[in-house]
Amino acid sequence: MDKRLKLLVSNDEVEFIRDYGRALEQSGMEVVYVPKDGAKLLEKIELLHPDVVLADLFMPHIDAFGVMKSCSDRMVNKPFFVIVSSTMSPVLEREVMNAGASYLAVYPFNPTDLAQRIFRIAGYTVGSKYREQTIDNTQSLEIQVTEILHQIGVPAHIKGYHYLRDSIIMSIETPEIINAVTKQLYPSVAKRYNTTSSRVERAIRHAIEVAWDRGDVDVLNTYFGYTIHNTRGKPTNSEFIAMISDRLRLHMKSA
Incomplete structure (x- = not known):
């Protein structure tokens, strides 16, 4: 049976959910929030096994680089990562992508556009909650x-x-x-x-x-x-x- 895309978000602040979270939820994906804390995010990833993780680049205790490295070291089927930053540069984007991210978004972003990109990254039909067959079923x-x-x-x-x-x-x-x-x-x-x-x-x-x-x-x-x-x-x-x-x-x- 097909399942909804599960998105784990490392931000449970009221303002974030109001400005971004609701639009992500309305796109059809299942959204789970966790505090903006790298250590807590890592625990939740291992517990929930989400399809995609949306995380801020800089978080207390463990930053996004550390979270992605831990997942690569400890998980066979690690999630896709979409990293969010308040700044953007070619050097930063290259470092984030080389660390394992699929996309680097910049605040403020359009949540509807980002939702469509998340669906594509995870190999789901854009705007749908159901999984799409990709070229090799493993890569978006x-x-x-x-x-x-x-x-x-x-x-x-x-x-x-x-x-x-x-x-x-x-x-x-x-x-x-x-x-x-x-x-x-x-x-x-x-x-x-x-x-x-x-x-x-x-x-x-x-x-x-x-x-x-x-x-x-x-x-x-x-x-x-x-x-x-x-x-x-x-x-x-x-x-x-x-x-x-x-x-x-x-x-x-x-x-």
């Missing part, structure tokens, strides 16, 4: 896209990396958007990051150029085939996004 779509970008050679610290990841996920969830890259896709990504469509386009182009300069030719050939031929050059932004999203979509159908 977002993690699959992230791994592909790493394989191709797109560095995680540049803006284009994040824009590409969201663009590919959008193209998988809404295939027709790839036919309106400049009118729909770029503006949608730009809105999420409070920037402009032209900056999104330039950042994605830069990310692709970096990947072509530093990436493994065999890996690039696997994903892009003829586009890396000397006479063709690098793929366009839309080609890059379409090829990866189509590949993942076909894997999802076959799964």
Whole structure:
């Protein structure tokens, strides 16, 4: 029998529940709150075995880094981690992701948007309480896209990396958007990051150029085939996004 997504939140303050918790609950997931304390959070994780943990980066007794490391050391099926911070920087995000997090959110965040991301991270149908079959039943779509970008050679610290990841996920969830890259896709990504469509386009182009300069030719050939031929050059932004999203979509159908 399918089950609801269980989210464990390391914040039981009235203001947090009012501003964020209620929207998470209304999305269809089961939300359990624990005080903002790393030691208490770790105890609750071992007791409840949640699907996803939403935790502040800095907590009394044990911070998020310590909690994630303890789970990696002590648990076979550890939960996905979404970490929340009041600040954001490429260095901080890289450290948090390398420590085991699936996503780094920044206060103040939109709880409805974060709920959708949490569903995707855990492999659930967005906006639903039921589990979705992912590509290999163990990894979420977002993690699959992230791994592909790493394989191709797109560095995680540049803006284009994040824009590409969201663009590919959008193209998988809404295939027709790839036919309106400049009118729909770029503006949608730009809105999420409070920037402009032209900056999104330039950042994605830069990310692709970096990947072509530093990436493994065999890996690039696997994903892009003829586009890396000397006479063709690098793929366009839309080609890059379409090829990866189509590949993942076909894997999802076959799964």
